[in-house]
Amino acid sequence: MRLSNYFMPTLKETPTEAQIVSHRLMLRAGMVRQASAGIYSWLPLGLRVLRKIEQIVREEQDRAGAQEVLMPTIQSADLWRESGRYDDYGKEMLRIVDRHNRDMLYGPTNEELITEIFRNSVKSYRDLPKNLYHIQWKFRDEVRPRFGVMRGREFLMKDAYSFDLDYDSAKTSYNKMFVAYLRTYARMGLKAIPMAADTGPIGGDLSHEFIILADTGESAIFCHNDYLESDVLAKDADYGGDLQAIVDSWTKLYAATDEKHDQAAFEAEVPEDKRVERRGIEVGHIFYFGDKYSKPLGAEVVTPDGKQAPVLMGSYGIGVSRLVGGIIEASHDENGIIWPESVAPYKVGLINLRAGDADCVNACDGAYASLNAAGVEVLYDDRDLGAGAKFAGMDLIGLPWQLVIGPRGLKNGVVELKNRKSGEREELTLNAAINKLAG
Amino acid sequence: MRLSNYFMPTLKETPTEAQIVSHRLMLRAGMVRQASAGIYSWLPLGLRVLRKIEQIVREEQDRAGAQEVLMPTIQSADLWRESGRYDDYGKEMLRIVDRHNRDMLYGPTNEELITEIFRNSVKSYRDLPKNLYHIQWKFRDEVRPRFGVMRGREFLMKDAYSFDLDYDSAKTSYNKMFVAYLRTYARMGLKAIPMAADTGPIGGDLSHEFIILADTGESAIFCHNDYLESDVLAKDADYGGDLQAIVDSWTKLYAATDEKHDQAAFEAEVPEDKRVERRGIEVGHIFYFGDKYSKPLGAEVVTPDGKQAPVLMGSYGIGVSRLVGGIIEASHDENGIIWPESVAPYKVGLINLRAGDADCVNACDGAYASLNAAGVEVLYDDRDLGAGAKFAGMDLIGLPWQLVIGPRGLKNGVVELKNRKSGEREELTLNAAINKLAG
Structure with a gap:
């Protein structure tokens, strides 16, 4: 699912009526x-x-x-x-x-x-x-x-x-x-x-x-x-x-x-x-x-x-x-x-760090298609938003994995894979990331 | 699912309150x-x-x-x-x-x-x-x-x-x-x-x-x-x-x-x-x-x-x-x-014509296991009931296929496959029947 189209009305403010x-x-x-x-x-x-x-x-x-x-x-x-x-x-x-x-x-x-x-x-x-x-x-x-x-x-x-x-x-x-x-x-x-x-x-x-x-x-x-x-x-x-x-x-x-x-x-x-x-x-x-x-x-x-x-x-x-x-x-x-994988709404949050960049869009669209084809549930943040807002949003909704694709990494042939629970980040090729998530 | 264990309380009488x-x-x-x-x-x-x-x-x-x-x-x-x-x-x-x-x-x-x-x-x-x-x-x-x-x-x-x-x-x-x-x-x-x-x-x-x-x-x-x-x-x-x-x-x-x-x-x-x-x-x-x-x-x-x-x-x-x-x-x-296959509760009704017969039980149990393993949904009439009641019951609930296994057929190496909609019956080997249903 692409976030640009998804009905997911997040709130920036903490609702006052919620006690827990x-x-x-x-x-x-x-x-x-x-x-x-x-x-x-x-x-x-x-x-x-x-x-x-x-x-x-x-x-x-x-x-x-x-x-x-x-x-x-x-x-x-x-x-x-x-x-x-x-x-x-x-x-x-x-x-x-x-x-x-x-x-x-x-x-x-x-x-x-x-x-x-x-x-x-x-x-x-x-x-x-x-x-x-x-x-x-x-x-x-x-x-x-x-x-x-x-x-x-x-x-x-x-x-x-x-x-x-x-x-x-x-x-x-x-x-x-x-x-x-x-x-x-x-x-x-x-x-x-x-x-x-x-x-x-x-x-x-x-x-x-x-x-x-x-x-x-x-x-x-x-x-x-x-x-x-x-x-x-x-x-x-x-x-x-x-x-x-x-x-x-x-x-x-x-x-x-x-x-x-x-x-x-x-x-x-x-x-x-x-x-x-x-x-x-x-x-x-x-x-x-x-x-x-x-x-x-x-x-x-x-x-x-x-x-x-x-x-x-x-x-x-x-x-x-x-x-x-x-x-x-x-x-x-x-x-x-922090969702356990068995009940997570999606397994992977895919983040495009620069929505206007053709290379980033291509890489992200490709990763999205590959993961979907492999049966991996992906929520794809394809919106034109700053990186900070995207990171915070993905942490908030707590999908087990974040796959982050940006222009700098792509130049070096790498993407970043973050585990939401441990916080560990790993740089690897896009193919390696997809294989790991589909495995 | 085995009918001997299934909660399927069928009625012999036609309920009078039902108009259609x-x-x-x-x-x-x-x-x-x-x-x-x-x-x-x-x-x-x-x-x-x-x-x-x-x-x-x-x-x-x-x-x-x-x-x-x-x-x-x-x-x-x-x-x-x-x-x-x-x-x-x-x-x-x-x-x-x-x-x-x-x-x-x-x-x-x-x-x-x-x-x-x-x-x-x-x-x-x-x-x-x-x-x-x-x-x-x-x-x-x-x-x-x-x-x-x-x-x-x-x-x-x-x-x-x-x-x-x-x-x-x-x-x-x-x-x-x-x-x-x-x-x-x-x-x-x-x-x-x-x-x-x-x-x-x-x-x-x-x-x-x-x-x-x-x-x-x-x-x-x-x-x-x-x-x-x-x-x-x-x-x-x-x-x-x-x-x-x-x-x-x-x-x-x-x-x-x-x-x-x-x-x-x-x-x-x-x-x-x-x-x-x-x-x-x-x-x-x-x-x-x-x-x-x-x-x-x-x-x-x-x-x-x-x-x-x-x-x-x-x-x-x-x-x-x-x-x-x-x-x-x-x-x-x-x-x-007569259920269309896409909405049928089970695809196949498996009928054991003689519940007390070891050969029939073996063949039926085997067919049941094979079909389940192939992902075919089977309702298995393993009850100790007469053939007439079993046929009538299977016709009533309307599963698309009936796989009928009885002692006489087994002696000749065949079982019967009935299509509920067309009423067509076919004699074939058990393996051929399973392949057809699993295909």
Whole structure:
């Protein structure tokens, strides 16, 4: 994409309404615009990141055996009356009355609807286990929406729901999602640590929040330092096999948010030099809740011995739009965003240092064509602007690589390749640069 | 995907609530389930089709130079008051009051919001032309939702908005979308004919509906038979060049829906043996409306001579979820759906005729692995069911190819390959079948 044509309305000023760095940078980089309080429009650059995150989530859900569906945003209130949550949910639920005076709502989550789909379709234990997920916009009418897409009202969430006949099978389903979540965040360049979370009246220990470390995080977190140094993807997951060992390795050491933190246990279990106290952002939550919804909604299957039993369910959420902000919180510097390559809107920013110079234009146009032909995503700054503005703009939007082509270098047969994260610059021939980026 | 594990709840009975064939077939094939009146959940098989259609729309929008954004579903009523449409829109608009008593609405369309984004970001004619589109769920509170996804309340629409400085440039933008629409529908195996549509108070001739022929269509249509025989994709589009000749070739002959039909003109312009009178379904609408929104909303740019002028806009809609039904209306037989390959949920249905037979299982498992490795999308009926049920099920869901492997054929070293559309069956070796499908 050529910047001369791209709709990327960057801002020079720091927007005053933005309290945290990811919100400021997303506005400044032209990734999003607020439509109304806590509701955002995604502009081209931001949408590309959102879609890449969504796709990683999708691939890892699919790999773990979950199947994608898509439930609507608007639901009937009747189902929520069946589960008893219509009255409980409070003001965060956006309630709507349609033209026929039926009570509707904008789904803040989908336990009821997926349970209804299940109960109408699946009748036998032979069709279990199942895990159905969707990636859909949700609405929670937060009283004070803030932090940009990190705590918006309309947000994109992946929510999966597992259905099993018995607890052991449900635990296997839970473990698959546990491991899928580790892989999902790792692929985004994030270190997300599972931390025990509330199970409410369900009890047991099958509830974990996945927390990434960031100074601007909403919760204090306490954990064993080994978790910060463990590599996730090295452990290849066989979803057909037993995943308990992986889950155990990520749950045996101390890790808790302030909600569940126990200072005495922390000090007893973790040697002093291994104690980490930081701040964190929740980017996912997995939760086993048994027959909490299947029972009131009557989602039963025939068991092997011919009886009827409510299915046992779990739910598994990932805040897809929130992750865009979360990744920026975890990965930026004073000049702007630093995208991990897997979620970067483009891999390469190509900078023409002198837009009026025929040699520069030729070299840049050629590099742009070669990189595109090699399947490398390039954002090409072909505008007639000063070098300083171009450098600052590229640093701001944080593409992993900057390929800088100017008249002086061309005379010596070289271009400059800069790594946004390390800041390292390298002079090399244009061909060598293209080969390196396409490799 | 193995059917033994797939969430595809097909129905044996024909659902009584479904009045038209696409609705019946989508329910029977387990593609969708109604969540509430006019609101559907997309199950895995249906979602795959929806996503393929969406992706074709996206690719052709991108090719034509439009840039993808994503606006939220929930909008503030204030903008619609600025444009004057808040009171005009009537009961089809789903109106919402949030917890702070602010008037909100579920966007039925996005002229206001995109105009606001534009006015806050673009200030100069130098940044024109622009075309921004998004593919997002909309809500129209139809008084009588019916025909399944063809006339639902919550529906997925692609809407693009062009911004130009003057009429000539706006017409160029219009022509690009006109041609992009021809290509889009052609890629889905549809013959969509552009028909002049109302321009309302704007006047001029820049308003076309794209109509596909189907016996169950909502409108009567009248057109010159040559349009049914013209090939669209043969004319390769150069979006940087002049597209007027292509547009002219698709507008010079008579084509009108009953709304705009003029029987005298039809008879005068079209020889009797070329007159086509059929029924049709609207699957897209493109419309130039000048400064209708930019003026009241103050979306102005600086012109080359230093003045301020409202931008001239057009909008371009495609009913993405409606197309799923529309394609089925246009392509089915008494046994079920006949998917064009470009939008088929899977390319191949692999049928194991004897699930208990080791040779059959081996051959089928091998074929499944080979086809997957070759990137061919396969739905594998590995269930322990009779041949009749498997054949009927595959015909119902309408995958383009059926690869049938049974004990008798294997003894002779052959399998059967059936083309769903033509019904032709061919006996060949398994390797030859795989090569043919992977080619």
